[in-house]
Amino acid sequence: MAFFTHAEFDNHESLHFFHDEATGLQAIVALHSTALGPGAGGCRRWIYANEADALTDALRLSRGMTYKNAVAGLNFGGGKAVILGNEKAPKSPELFAAFGRAVDSLGGRYITAEDVGCSVDDMRYVREQTEFVSGLPQTGSSAGGDPSPWTAIGCLQGIEAAVESRLGTDSLKGVRVAVQGVGHVGLHLCRLLHEAGAELYVSDVNRENLKAASAELPVTIVAPTELIYSDVDVLAPCALGNILTSTTIPKIRAKVIAGAANNQLATAADGARLAERDILYAPDYVINAGGIISVAREYYGSSSEEEVRVDVSRIRDRLQAIFDEAKSTGRPTNELADELARNLVAAAKK
Numbered sequence: 001m002a003f004f005t006h007a008e009f010d011n012h013e014s015l016h017f018f019h020d021e022a023t024g025l026q027a028i029v030a031l032h033s034t035a036l037g038p039g040a041g042g043c044r045r046w047i048y049a050n051e052a053d054a055l056t057d058a059l060r061l062s063r064g065m066t067y068k069n070a071v072a073g074l075n076f077g078g079g080k081a082v083i084l085g086n087e088k089a090p091k092s093p094e095l096f097a098a099f100g101r102a103v104d105s106l107g108g109r110y111i112t113a114e115d116v117g118c119s120v121d122d123m124r125y126v127r128e129q130t131e132f133v134s135g136l137p138q139t140g141s142s143a144g145g146d147p148s149p150w151t152a153i154g155c156l157q158g159i160e161a162a163v164e165s166r167l168g169t170d171s172l173k174g175v176r177v178a179v180q181g182v183g184h185v186g187l188h189l190c191r192l193l194h195e196a197g198a199e200l201y202v203s204d205v206n207r208e209n210l211k212a213a214s215a216e217l218p219v220t221i222v223a224p225t226e227l228i229y230s231d232v233d234v235l236a237p238c239a240l241g242n243i244l245t246s247t248t249i250p251k252i253r254a255k256v257i258a259g260a261a262n263n264q265l266a267t268a269a270d271g272a273r274l275a276e277r278d279i280l281y282a283p284d285y286v287i288n289a290g291g292i293i294s295v296a297r298e299y300y301g302s303s304s305e306e307e308v309r310v311d312v313s314r315i316r317d318r319l320q321a322i323f324d325e326a327k328s329t330g331r332p333t334n335e336l337a338d339e340l341a342r343n344l345v346a347a348a349k350k
C-alpha cells in the first residue's frame, strides 16, 4: 500500500498503525500537521471495505482537521484516527482501552475525541489510558461532553448564512432542507431546523436512527439513494463523505449545500462544479467546526459552556466572509477556504 505516493498524501507528517492482539484492535492514526499545535481530531470506527479505504479516510480526514482547526483559530494541528471495525474486534471497553494506549504512545502529538461510530462513553475508556483525549462526560456547566450538539448549532447558523446569501431570505420558515444521516449531529440539526420552521426531508441507512427521528419530528423520509437529489432548497449532508462528485453534482437540485459531514467533496474540482451550477457550498470544515471548538475548550480546561457558544457563533461570520468573497471574485468557496487554511498553517510554520 503506497503512502508517500498515495493520491491523498499531502505532506502528512506521520502515519501510525496499531494492532492489539487481545482485543483485535486495528487502528490508523494520521498526523497531517502539528504546525499550529498537537494534531487533534476525532476517532472514527467504521467497517471499511478494505484497509486501503481506511488509510484513504485517515489521510483525508487528518488534512481536513488541519484546515478546520486553523480556520477555527484553535491551537491545534490536524490528526485523525480510524479504527477498522470488524466482527472479531467488537466495540468494548477493552478495545477503547487498547486504543487509548495507542494514543498515549504518541506522547501528546495526537489528541483524540469521538467521531462517527464512537461516543462519549467510549472516550471514558480511552481516558483511563491517556490524558490526550477530549469529548469526555461534561461536569456542571464547564465545556465538554458530546461535541455533536455544538456541531449542529454551528451548522444551523451556517445554513442560515448560506440561505440568506443564496436565497435572499433571513428566515428558515418554510425552507425545505434535506438532511442526509440522522445520527448524532443530523438529529440535533433536525431539531434546530424544525424549531426554526424548516420543512424536513431525511434519510438514513440505519433504521433505528430513522425511526427515532420520525417519532420525534415531522419529517418526510426519503430513500438513501434519492435524498441528495431531492427537490429542496438546502442539502445538509450529515453522514459520510465523498457524496459530491462529477456524477452526483449535475443531478442535485438544492441551491445550497451546507452540512456537517467531513470531506463532502470527492475532489477540489467538485467545488468548482458546484459553483458553475450556482450551488452555494459551505466548506465542510468551516461549517462543522462547532464540535472541535467544544473539544478544544474542554481539553485546554477552565472554560465554560458559554465561552463555547460564543466561539461557535463565529462560524457564521467566517462563512459569510467566504460567501461574500466568492460572490465578488467568482471563485469557488472551497478554494477560498483551502487558501485561507493553507496561509494560516504556512504563517505558523514561519
Ligand code: NAD
Residues within 6 Å of the ligand: 114, 115, 116, 117, 147, 148, 149, 151, 180, 181, 182, 183, 184, 185, 186, 203, 204, 205, 206, 209, 224, 238, 239, 240, 241, 260, 261, 262, 288, 289, 291, 292
Ligand atoms: P453518526 O455516526 O452519529 O451519524 C451518521 C449517520 O449517518 C448514521 O445514522 C448513519 O447510519 C448515517 N449514514 C451513513 N451512511 C449513510 C447514507 N449513505 N445515507 C444516509 N445516512 C447514512 O455520526 P455523527 O457524529 O453524526 O457525524 C456525522 C458526520 O459529521 C460525519 O461525517 C462526521 O465526520 C461529521 N462531523 C461530526 C462531528 C461531531 O461533532 N460528531 C463534528 C464534525 C464533523
